[in-house]
Amino acid sequence: MKILILNQPPKLVLGAGALEILITSLKKSHLRRLFVLADPFVAAKLKSIFSPFVDIDVKIEITTGGEPSFDDFNRVVAIARKHKTDAVIGVGGGSVLDLAKLVASLMDAKEPVQSFVGDGIIKERSIPLICIPTTSGAGSESSPNAILIDPTDNSKKGIISSVLMPDAVYIEPDLLSSLPSDITAYTGLDALTHCIEAYANVNAHPVVDLYALEGIRLISQNLGRAIADGKDLEARTYVALGAYYGGLCLGPVNTAAVHALAYPLGTNFKIPHGLSNALLLPFVLEFNLDYALDRYASIGMAMGGDLSLHKKAAAKQGIDLIKKFIENCGMTANLSGLGVSIDDIPKMAREALLIQRLLKNNVREVKLQDAISIYQNAL
Amino acid sequence: MKILILNQPPKLVLGAGALEILITSLKKSHLRRLFVLADPFVAAKLKSIFSPFVDIDVKIEITTGGEPSFDDFNRVVAIARKHKTDAVIGVGGGSVLDLAKLVASLMDAKEPVQSFVGDGIIKERSIPLICIPTTSGAGSESSPNAILIDPTDNSKKGIISSVLMPDAVYIEPDLLSSLPSDITAYTGLDALTHCIEAYANVNAHPVVDLYALEGIRLISQNLGRAIADGKDLEARTYVALGAYYGGLCLGPVNTAAVHALAYPLGTNFKIPHGLSNALLLPFVLEFNLDYALDRYASIGMAMGGDLSLHKKAAAKQGIDLIKKFIENCGMTANLSGLGVSIDDIPKMAREALLIQRLLKNNVREVKLQDAISIYQNAL
Numbered sequence: 043m044k045i046l047i048l049n050q051p052p053k054l055v056l057g058a059g060a061l062e063i064l065i066t067s068l069k070k071s072h073l074r075r076l077f078v079l080a081d082p083f084v085a086a087k088l089k090s091i092f093s094p095f096v097d098i099d100v101k102i103e104i105t106t107g108g109e110p111s112f113d114d115f116n117r118v119v120a121i122a123r124k125h126k127t128d129a130v131i132g133v134g135g136g137s138v139l140d141l142a143k144l145v146a147s148l149m150d151a152k153e154p155v156q157s158f159v160g161d162g163i164i165k166e167r168s169i170p171l172i173c174i175p176t177t178s179g180a181g182s183e184s185s186p187n188a189i190l191i192d193p194t195d196n197s198k199k200g201i202i203s204s205v206l207m208p209d210a211v212y213i214e215p216d217l218l219s220s221l222p223s224d225i226t227a228y229t230g231l232d233a234l235t236h237c238i239e240a241y242a243n244v245n246a247h248p249v250v251d252l253y254a255l256e257g258i259r260l261i262s263q264n265l266g267r268a269i270a271d272g273k274d275l276e277a278r279t280y281v282a283l284g285a286y287y288g289g290l291c292l293g294p295v296n297t298a299a300v301h302a303l304a305y306p307l308g309t310n311f312k313i314p315h316g317l318s319n320a321l322l323l324p325f326v327l328e329f330n331l332d333y334a335l336d337r338y339a340s341i342g343m344a345m346g347g348d349l350s351l352h353k354k355a356a357a358k359q360g361i362d363l364i365k366k367f368i369e370n371c372g373m374t375a376n377l378s379g380l381g382v383s384i385d386d387i388p389k390m391a392r393e394a395l396l397i398q399r400l401l402k403n404n405v406r407e408v409k410l411q412d413a414i415s416i417y418q419n420a421l
Numbered sequence: 422m423k424i425l426i427l428n429q430p431p432k433l434v435l436g437a438g439a440l441e442i443l444i445t446s447l448k449k450s451h452l453r454r455l456f457v458l459a460d461p462f463v464a465a466k467l468k469s470i471f472s473p474f475v476d477i478d479v480k481i482e483i484t485t486g487g488e489p490s491f492d493d494f495n496r497v498v499a500i501a502r503k504h505k506t507d508a509v510i511g512v513g514g515g516s517v518l519d520l521a522k523l524v525a526s527l528m529d530a531k532e533p534v535q536s537f538v539g540d541g542i543i544k545e546r547s548i549p550l551i552c553i554p555t556t557s558g559a560g561s562e563s564s565p566n567a568i569l570i571d572p573t574d575n576s577k578k579g580i581i582s583s584v585l586m587p588d589a590v591y592i593e594p595d596l597l598s599s600l601p602s603d604i605t606a607y608t609g610l611d612a613l614t615h616c617i618e619a620y621a622n623v624n625a626h627p628v629v630d631l632y633a634l635e636g637i638r639l640i641s642q643n644l645g646r647a648i649a650d651g652k653d654l655e656a657r658t659y660v661a662l663g664a665y666y667g668g669l670c671l672g673p674v675n676t677a678a679v680h681a682l683a684y685p686l687g688t689n690f691k692i693p694h695g696l697s698n699a700l701l702l703p704f705v706l707e708f709n710l711d712y713a714l715d716r717y718a719s720i721g722m723a724m725g726g727d728l729s730l731h732k733k734a735a736a737k738q739g740i741d742l743i744k745k746f747i748e749n750c751g752m753t754a755n756l757s758g759l760g761v762s763i764d765d766i767p768k769m770a771r772e773a774l775l776i777q778r779l780l781k782n783n784v785r786e787v788k789l790q791d792a793i794s795i796y797q798n799a800l
Contacts, residue, residue: 044436045436045442046433046436047432048434049431050431050432052430053429057422058426248662249435280627349728
């Protein structure tokens with residue numbers, strides 16, 4: 043067995059009542075000056091959640107939404123510093139949690155946030171950090187990653203460090219129920235893609251396989267229900283758990299070609315990350331097929347496929363089930379329908395090829411012509 | 422889904438080279454006065470492991486072996502305090518790790534250790550804690566539990582707290598390879614029992630099921646290899662991972678009747694804990710059969726059984742595979758062969774019935790006459 047280093051949140055509280063447990067724990071703690079960073083759409087709920095405090099000074103900051111930049115970080119950390127914050131609570135999707143993770147980690151930092159771009163540059167977190175996901179996709183609550191947009195070149199910069207793993211994750215189904223069905227679908231397919239790409243990956247590891255396959259099972263069984271009825275709290279909870287597992291896969295193994303090829307769709311066409319992944323996933327899987335027969339076969343079985351098939355038929359079944367699942371989630375779009383033309387492809391392919399930190403994980407080498415073909419197939 | 426609170430080590434390093442990663446991380450840390458508590462049989466290896474330090478003052482204390490008492494704790498914590506220890510590293514089986522967990526947690530405590538017996542009494546850990554398991558059984562490295570013997574009545578007292586979860590777990594196969602085959606078998610079956618009793622449990626939870634079933638898979642596939650050839654490091658690593666998963670099950674769900682009935686065998690006859698579990702497991706499973714058909718069926722499938730069986734036949738297959746597995750691990754003893762006579766049973770049954778904290782988890786209520794019957798069947 044290859045050596046594994048797995049970072050994970052020391053505490054996971056999952057299910058209806060999670061927030062009550064958080065409130066009780068905060069009241070008992072030494073913390074006195076909380077900074078809560080939240081998504082706009084949970085703003086109304088936050089007051090009732092954080093109103094019971096008498097002795098704790100809670101500063102609530104609602105983000106502007108969208109993917110955060112270095113400038114957003116600077117604005118938010120200044121507020122947190124002014125508040126003399128002693129703990130950060132992020133309540134939101136991946137963008138909000140990424141920002142909250144960085145604020146807690148860099149509260150005391152002297153250097154600009156730009157200087158922490160890369161892997162393992164942040165050595166210690168300044169103050170405690172709690173993450174409360176309100177979408178089920180990015181898995182930021184259980185990953186060591188944070189992504190910020192660099193305004194100088196409009197590119198996404200990754201800050202990766204084990205200290206970005208929160209001290210505790212609280213998954214409260216009630217906070218998940220108001221997510222619109224289209225965002226539920228995009229984000230859920232993003233989480234599914236994390237699991238699929240970590241499971242069929244040159245760095246795959248038995249410990250991560252466990253989370254990846256369970257994430258595939260949970261999302262494939264429950265995402266359709268959560269899309270059809272956002273108030274189905276059981277389905278919401280299972281999808282959230284699947285996304286948490288997907289996040290755990292990102293640190294030790296990470297994603298591969300789907301994510302690398304998806305990035306240019308986000309930066310050039312503002313296509314939501316989960317949707318970009320969903321559009322490309324079938325075509326990358328077909329490209330990989332012969333290089334991951336056993337893995338795709340296992341994915342098919344985890345998705346409820348016929349257990350009697352073997353080798354290539356079983357692997358094809360895996361891909362077919364994923365395709366059908368994406369369609370059933372309402373994702374019938376293609377790239378041209380979203381404004382991408384054939385002339386855009388060479389530039390996107392060149393940009394994708396730069397993301398070798400993910401492409402090197404792919405089970406089959408992706409060359410420039412391969413990237414072009416995959417985009418063409420997805421057009 | 423029922424609400425879940427899962428505590429887990431924030432860092433797991435697993436595989437050959439884990440100790441090198443630990444050494445590198447210690448050298449980079451602020452820690453300067455380490456206290457290493459270790460099992461006698463790894464004593465020789467410790468010097469070479471902890472010799473590379475120049476700036477760190479390492480105090481190594483070798484335990485006397487056996488199950489630790491309040492007195493052992495007092496002796497060891499006094500040494501750690503005198504050393505002005507700033508971090509504790511436990512290297513050993515469950516007994517050593519339990520002691521190390523308590524030393525790190527109670528370094529600064531004013532009250533005697535007796536006053537922390539119970540669940541959640543320790544609120545904060547004094548200093549960092551690292552656990553390096555050298556047996557694959559108790560799962561102390563991933564559980565919130567520590568057990569000490571109370572010399573006043575010779576009973577086992579449990580101290581349970583989330584702060585007893587270590588900051589990091591390092592599983593180094595090389596340290597597992599010298600464990601004798603009989604202890605490998607007992608401890609491995611203890612770990613298997615943790616997984617089985619957590620999976621078929623009135624408090625079973627999907628998050629814990631994942632660990633429990635994977636633990637069953639890993640141990641059933643690898644324990645025989647580790648017993649046959651202690652130097653089979655791959656098998657050792659998988660069994661250690663199974664034991665780690667078993668430990669994770671103990672906090673949120675815990676064990677049930679097998680463990681409750683096993684305790685009197687330990688206190689009255691000094692039968693090793695894993696052996697006590699192995700001797701009782703088949704008979705408790707038979708007692709439970711009709712109350713856990715689906716669960717025992719799934720266990721059978723996780724152990725490689727015939728997938729086409731249904732309901733009672735599938736559940737029986739699960740029990741039969743467990744029985745056969747215990748035999749294949751060389752456990753052919755019965756209670757009478759270990760000095761237990763029929764006259765001892767009523768007293769043991771009464772003692773077992775006192776352990777309601779575990780019996781209440783059992784899928785079928787265990788009355789006094791039931792406990793007597795189970796012991797008689799195992800005689």
